[in-house]
Amino acid sequence: MAAGMVALAPAEAQSGSPARSGDRNSAPLGSRLQGVQHFGVTVQNMDRAFEFYTEVLGGTEILRDGDFKGEPVHYTILADQEIDAHARKVDPRTIGVPDLKGGSQRLDVRFVQFENVVIELLQYRDAGQPMGNGDSWAEPRAHMSPAYPRSMHICFYIRDDVNFDTFITDLEAECARRGMTQVRANRTIAVRTEDERRAAPASTNTIKIREGASNGWSLIYCKGPEGEQLEFVQVLAPVKQTFADALDRRRQILAGRG
Known part of the structure; x- marks a missing residue:
């Protein structure tokens, strides 16, 4: 959605009708x-x-809230x-809809601050389960390929003076120490087993683009502790x-709108 809004800027700038x-x-x-x-x-x-987003990646907690339930919350998020369930004539629970309106399930949230963006963690749990502890009410998705439409990922900047390959090695080691076995970075070569992935040389941790429009971009894809798709660049x-x-041009356009 944000990218779509940005794309409106050139047409607005040409229209000659800046917003005051x-x-x-x-x-x-x-x-x-x-x-x-x-x-x-x-x-x-x-x-x-x-723990991953604060202790491993160094984010700062902003706030936590939860035990959200009731019809306004339920329908705001799940209407x-x-x-869809009504149209398909199925029980909403069978397509992953928790009962927030009746209170059988509850929603908890925590916000974590990084330098330029906030990450919100959400958990839907059974009402009798303590906040923060244990598994969610719904089963995790079985397929997490980033090629599926509607998939999203979170991307983190690596500072310019940091050795990228070393960062990934250290990230995997720290997460393994904490028992976060989902945190595994891909390699730039073919690996067919987890043993082969771990044995791959550090030089295969990162793809480094040194030509074309993306010249200077380095990246790795990595799953987070919940199986969420992460990218480090x-x-x-x-x-x-x-x-x-591009950011300077956008700021100039926005400044012209008043």
Whole structure:
């Protein structure tokens, strides 16, 4: 959604009708945004996920809240799923719809701050289960390939002066020490077993792009402790300048709207 809003900017700039603060509510939709506030990920085990994003990756807790239930919460989050279940003539629970309206299940959230974005962790649990502990009410998805439509991922910057290959090696080791066996980075070569993946040389941890429009971009794909898709990137020149120039252009467009 955010990318779609950004794409509106050139057309708005050409229209010659910048939005002033007094008429913000009649401005183009992109002029009413101030950026991405957070990314959310539904987790199977809240305490485990929280440990990963705060103690391993160094995020800072903003707040935690929970025991959310009742019809307003239920329908705000799940009305589209209720409609789908009704159309298919199936019990909503069979397609992963918890009973927040009746209170049989509850929703807990924790917000974690990084430098430029917030991550929200969500867990849907049975009412009798203590907050933060144990598994979620719903079963985790069986297939987690990023090629599935609607899949999303969280991407973290690696600082320019950090050895990327060493970072990934250390991340895997720290997570293994904590028993987070899901945290496994892919390799740039064919590996058919977990033993082969672990034995691959450190030089295969990271794909480094050194030509074309993405010249300077390095990345790895990695699953998080909940099986969520993560990406770690290092963005060096010249592609780093490409992003910086694009941000400057956007700021100039937004400044022109008032």
